Amino acid sequence: MTLSLEIKKLKRTGYFPAFIGAGFIASAFPVINMLARAQTFTALSGDPLTILMDANWQMMAMINILICVCGSCIMYHTEYADNGLQKMDVLPVRSGALFITKFVITALILAIIIVMETAVLAGCALHWFPGRGLSLWELLKTAGFQWLITLPTVMMMLVIASAWKNMWISLGIGVILVFALSILPQDLLILNLCPFSSPYQTYAMAVQNDRVSLFLILCPVETPGLGLLEMFYQKIRRCVQ
Amino acid sequence: MSFLSLTTVELKKIRRSWIMLILLIPVVIMWIPSVIYGDMNFDTRGIPITPENNFFIQGFMGMVWFMIPATLVIGTVLLTQTERSNNGILKMLSLPVSTAKLCLTKFMVLILLSFVQMVMTVAAYYICAAIASSMLDYNFFLEPLYVFRVALSIYAGAIPTAAVFWMIAILIHTPVFAAGIGLASIVPSVLLINTKIWFAYPMSYPFYLLMVEYGRCADGIYTSEIDWLPWLPTAVLITVLALGIACIRFGSVQKR
Amino acid sequence: MNMIETRNLTKTYGDFTAVSHLNMHIQKRRVYGFLGPNGAGKSTTMKMFLGLTRPTEGQFYIDGKTYPKDRMSILKEIGSFIESPAFYGNLTGEENLEIIQKLLGLPKGSVSDALELVGLGPFRKRLAKKYSLGMKQRLGLAGALIGHPPILLLDEPTNGLDPAGIHEIRTLIRSLPRQYDCTVLVSSHLLPEVELMADDIGILNHGRLLFEGTLDDLKASARNAGFPTDNLEDTFLAMIDADNQRGGR
Numbered sequence: 001m002t003l004s005l006e007i008k009k010l011k012r013t014g015y016f017p018a019f020i021g022a023g024f025i026a027s028a029f030p031v032i033n034m035l036a037r038a039q040t041f042t043a044l045s046g047d048p049l050t051i052l053m054d055a056n057w058q059m060m061a062m063i064n065i066l067i068c069v070c071g072s073c074i075m076y077h078t079e080y081a082d083n084g085l086q087k088m089d090v091l092p093v094r095s096g097a098l099f100i101t102k103f104v105i106t107a108l109i110l111a112i113i114i115v116m117e118t119a120v121l122a123g124c125a126l127h128w129f130p131g132r133g134l135s136l137w138e139l140l141k142t143a144g145f146q147w148l149i150t151l152p153t154v155m156m157m158l159v160i161a162s163a164w165k166n167m168w169i170s171l172g173i174g175v176i177l178v179f180a181l182s183i184l185p186q187d188l189l190i191l192n193l194c195p196f197s198s199p200y201q202t203y204a205m206a207v208q209n210d211r212v213s214l215f216l217i218l219c220p221v222e223t224p225g226l227g228l229l230e231m232f233y234q235k236i237r238r239c240v241q
Numbered sequence: 242m243s244f245l246s247l248t249t250v251e252l253k254k255i256r257r258s259w260i261m262l263i264l265l266i267p268v269v270i271m272w273i274p275s276v277i278y279g280d281m282n283f284d285t286r287g288i289p290i291t292p293e294n295n296f297f298i299q300g301f302m303g304m305v306w307f308m309i310p311a312t313l314v315i316g317t318v319l320l321t322q323t324e325r326s327n328n329g330i331l332k333m334l335s336l337p338v339s340t341a342k343l344c345l346t347k348f349m350v351l352i353l354l355s356f357v358q359m360v361m362t363v364a365a366y367y368i369c370a371a372i373a374s375s376m377l378d379y380n381f382f383l384e385p386l387y388v389f390r391v392a393l394s395i396y397a398g399a400i401p402t403a404a405v406f407w408m409i410a411i412l413i414h415t416p417v418f419a420a421g422i423g424l425a426s427i428v429p430s431v432l433l434i435n436t437k438i439w440f441a442y443p444m445s446y447p448f449y450l451l452m453v454e455y456g457r458c459a460d461g462i463y464t465s466e467i468d469w470l471p472w473l474p475t476a477v478l479i480t481v482l483a484l485g486i487a488c489i490r491f492g493s494v495q496k497r
Numbered sequence: 498m499n500m501i502e503t504r505n506l507t508k509t510y511g512d513f514t515a516v517s518h519l520n521m522h523i524q525k526r527r528v529y530g531f532l533g534p535n536g537a538g539k540s541t542t543m544k545m546f547l548g549l550t551r552p553t554e555g556q557f558y559i560d561g562k563t564y565p566k567d568r569m570s571i572l573k574e575i576g577s578f579i580e581s582p583a584f585y586g587n588l589t590g591e592e593n594l595e596i597i598q599k600l601l602g603l604p605k606g607s608v609s610d611a612l613e614l615v616g617l618g619p620f621r622k623r624l625a626k627k628y629s630l631g632m633k634q635r636l637g638l639a640g641a642l643i644g645h646p647p648i649l650l651l652d653e654p655t656n657g658l659d660p661a662g663i664h665e666i667r668t669l670i671r672s673l674p675r676q677y678d679c680t681v682l683v684s685s686h687l688l689p690e691v692e693l694m695a696d697d698i699g700i701l702n703h704g705r706l707l708f709e710g711t712l713d714d715l716k717a718s719a720r721n722a723g724f725p726t727d728n729l730e731d732t733f734l735a736m737i738d739a740d741n742q743r744g745g746r
Contacts (some may be wrong), residue, residue, distance in 0.1 A: 014415055025425055029432075036436065062428050070421040077417060168318045171420055172263045175311050180270040183303035250599050253683060257587045257624075327626070328583035335547040336600045345588065424538035 008102045009084075012039040015074050016109065022067035023113030026060040027120035034128050041128070048129035049138060050204040051120050060117055061146075061199040062182065067113075068106065068154050069174035070162035075102050080118045099162060099230050106154050111147050145203040149215050152195040152222040159230045193218055195226065247338070247346040248353075254323055263315060264358040267308045268337055271362075272369040275300045279373040282381075290459035293381045296373065297388070298455050301367060307427055307448040312358055313375065313403045314423035316351045317410035321419070335493050339495045343492035348407050348484065352400060359396040391454050398446040401476045403432060404483040405443045440472040443479055500525045500648060500680040503545065505555035508541050515541040515630050517704040518555065523682055523697070526674045530695025531684035534737060538682040538704040540580055545648050546682075547577055559648065564617075573601075576646035578654055582637030586626030590617055590636050593625055594643060603644040611643040616665065630657040638666065645677040652684050663690070690731040700733065704741045 010016065030052050054123065079085035088098060117138055126136050156232050160177075161170045181197040189211075191197055198219060206212045248297050275296065280290040282299070290298070324330040334342060366388065370381040406423050413419040430445035434452060456463035501523040508516040516538040523529045524619050526644060533539050544550045546559060548568045556563055584593050594608045612618050615635040620628070625636060634657050641649055651670065655663045671694050673679055685691050698715055700708040708715060712729075719726050724735040 014418055018418065018421060022421070022425065029429070034433070059428050059431070063425055066424050066428070067421065070417050070424070073420075074417045117463070166322075167416070168315065168322055169263075171318060171417070172315050175315060175424065176263075176266050176270065179267060179303065179307050179311060182307065184274060192267065244600060250596050253592060253596060254585055254588065256592065323585060324589065327586045329582075329585045330583070331579060332583040332597070333600075334549055335572060335575070335577045336597065337569045338600050339569070396499065 002097055002101045003104065006098070006105055009078055010075070010105070012073050013233060014080050015071060018074070019067055019071060019113055021107045022063055023116045026063040026113070027117050029059050029063075030056040030121055030124045032174070034124050038128055046140075047133060047204070048125040048132045049121060049142065050202075051129075051200045052124055053142070053204055056121070057146075057202045061150075062178070064110065064113065064117075064150060065153055065178055065196060065199055066175075068110065068150070068157050069171065071106055071109075072102075072154075072157040073167050073171050073174070075106070076161040076170065077167040080167070081183060096231055097236055099234075100159065100227070103227070104160055106158065107147075107151060110150060110154060114143055114147045114150070118146070142203040145206070145215070146199070149201055149219050150199040152219055153199055154225060155223045155226040155230075156195040159233065162230060163233060182205055185209060185215070193222070195222065244342070244346065244349075247342060248349050251346045252348045252353075254329070255319065258319060258323065260316070260354060261357070264312060264354060265361055266302070267312065268358065268361045268365045271303055271308065272300055272365045276369045276373050276376070279377050279381075282373075283379075285459075288459045288462060290462075292379060293370075293383055296370065296381045296460040297366065297383055297391075298451065298458060300369070301362075301391075301395070301451055302416040304362060305451045306431055308428075309355070309358070309395070309399050309425075309447050310406070310427045310444050311424060313351065313355060313399065313406050314420050314427075316354050317406050317415050317423070318420050320347050320351060321410050322416055325416075329391055329491060340492045341488040344411070344488045345484065348404065348487070351403050351407060355396055355399060355403060360390050363392050374490055391451075395447045395450050398450045398476075401443040401480045401483075402446055404480040404487075408483040411490050439476050440468065443476065446476065499523060499558075500561050501529075501537050501557065501682065503542075503557040504554065506545065506552055506557050506712055507554035508538075508550065509553045514704050519701075519704070519706055521699055521706065521709065523680060526678060527696040528670060528674060528681040528683060530691030530698045531682055531701065532686070532688055532691050532698055532733065533684075534686055537686075537701040539701055541704075541725070542684070542701075543577070543579060543652050543684065546650060547572065547575065547579065547629050549579070570626045570703070574646055575648045575650055576641040576643065577650040577652075578637045578641040582633045584625045584633065584640075586624065588625055589622050590625055590628065590632075590639075591621040591635060594639055597640050597643055603643055610676055611639040614642055614669070615639045617685055622677050631662055632661060635662075635666075636656055642673075643646060645679065647679050649673065649679055649681045651681065653686070654683060655685070655690065667694050673704070682685035688729050692729055694705075700736060702737050705740075707736055707740055 013172065033056055033103075041051055041055060057184060077087070122139055127134070157174055160173050161167075164170045164173075177196045181191070181194060182200070184191050184197070192201055193215070198215070201215065203212070206215055250316055279296070280297045285292070285295055288295075324333070334340065367382075370383075372381075374381045409423055410416070410419045413422065426444050430442060430448055433439050433442045434445050434448050450467070452463040453465060453467050456465040499522045501521065503519050503521045504517060506519040506521075508528075519538075519542060521542075531542070541550065545552050545564075545616070546557060548571070551565075560574060562571050564571060573594055587594070588596075591608060591612065594611055598605065598608050599657060609618070609621070612621050613665050615638045617632065617635050617639060619745050620632060625633065628636060634654070638651070638654055641651060654670070655666050667690065670681060670683060683691070683694060692696045692712060697711055698708065699706055708718065710718070715729075715732070716726050719736070724739075725731045
């Protein structure tokens, strides 16, 4: 029930169009890149999907992270702007459930755009690398992996967005985090596992470094862990306010 | 009402907004790793560049490609939100001030904020260079005149970028969208910088200017001459156009 | 002499008519009570006077000037207070007024003057977002009164005030024409309130002016039309009701 209610709240906020729009922008990268300099990439040997991911995923992941930042801000802005959240607090709903529903919605729409992006990558692979092979299973594994490792970021950003009534503070913090973790050296494992940094990892890279299982274990642990932070925060807020 | 006193009014409006902190944090985040990884400046990976130049360029790199444009985007959100959150804009529009002037002073504040960040960045550079120098026993300092010239040129190059973001913030009424589009537009600059049409994409100007500086310090990395000809007229045109549209549209949503 | 005059002033939003062929006459140095139920078009009319929204049809003249040609010089003469108070939450009450003072080019003393006038003196250093509803309302009023403009547009100025506050503001508005030689247009949806403040009354319903004149005129015309007259509230309700019956909508 809360899920449909939360989705209703997002009506006319532009939340869903924004995600789909971001999906299109991210998907445009590999296409434009291939249109502009196909030779550079087709000359490379190896798996086409890996080549395409290596060339484009950094930017695509960044767009994905940025839309999660903006999306979380929209979600909580609608709550705070006209004191909607205050009303929610006095209704018999658990605020924890509210938060989790918001996470579920973001995770679902993120899954849609990641599938979209992977489909475009597959299309590029088929068009520009004919006859070089493309396995559906690999594709699914890639999409699933990229989705899973983005979830901690989604969770953390929602926690941040829920913590500040003034949207632009949340936005500012989100953007600074995006920036800070994108410039830190990528060869440190511990940093790779952080929210806002893990989404840049590609499946192929993880396979190569034998880190797939590490990510598959840690990210699903990190996500609810960060969620606990929110529960904790809500407890504090209730005491303080 | 003179432009100057209008600007002081606008500056007053952003009191207690924590904007200085938002300007400072990226500067700090930017320079701390460059001190921690100070010794990496000696490993130039075959690029013919001196460690002190490497320190300077690498430190500014993250700043120009993402953080300068991103702070501009956040600045525009701040400026529009302070007006809209409690309907302050309604009061402004019913006072005898020209809307175009109001719009331009707000843009001035944006530029001013960006220059405050520039001063912070330069200060942070010198502090970090001092720390790194004593840690690694190597002189990382560059001439102040050079540092200021480069920093100033980069931030001046960000003016057209700011104009475009300001236009976006005014045209798109939902602040999150304005910010989202602004932020998303930064990402491709890393691609466009290597193409022939970089000059038509204002978000890549600060990055371009630093890359040229990189090219001057390290042979063959990038061009060492600024292509003034297609760039300057395009940049001026974009700035004038963006500010013109912004001034025309400013406050019009309230004036339905 | 009419300070504000409108000729067939009309505003439509799509197929909704907010204000329809309005002909108002507001005389100099008088308090004009603008009366009407919620959504009658009072705020829209005031917004048009301030150039916050463009008339679809018709014109208005303020002190002989017209919009959009003389927007700036019209605004120089008007102090306004429109709808929910407009302010900057991150600034104190005093700082909010300082902004207006600077933009209007008024002397520095006018800020504390205005604060005292509305009784916000003791709270000048408090952030506007921490103000109570009544204090926000007073801050909005101070922003209108600052510098004693010759024309005042006040949109439901007593909203959110307590009875003592309502009385205080009412007395203040009542005294303005004599004290500062100004013309006041004040809107309300409460007739008893308007009765106590205004010299002239205009009644608006669904964007149309049902009546314009003095209180005595109102009583006389109500008597002629067969509306109850012993209680003005009933008169007003009966007029609105009759208009709604006639298909004012």
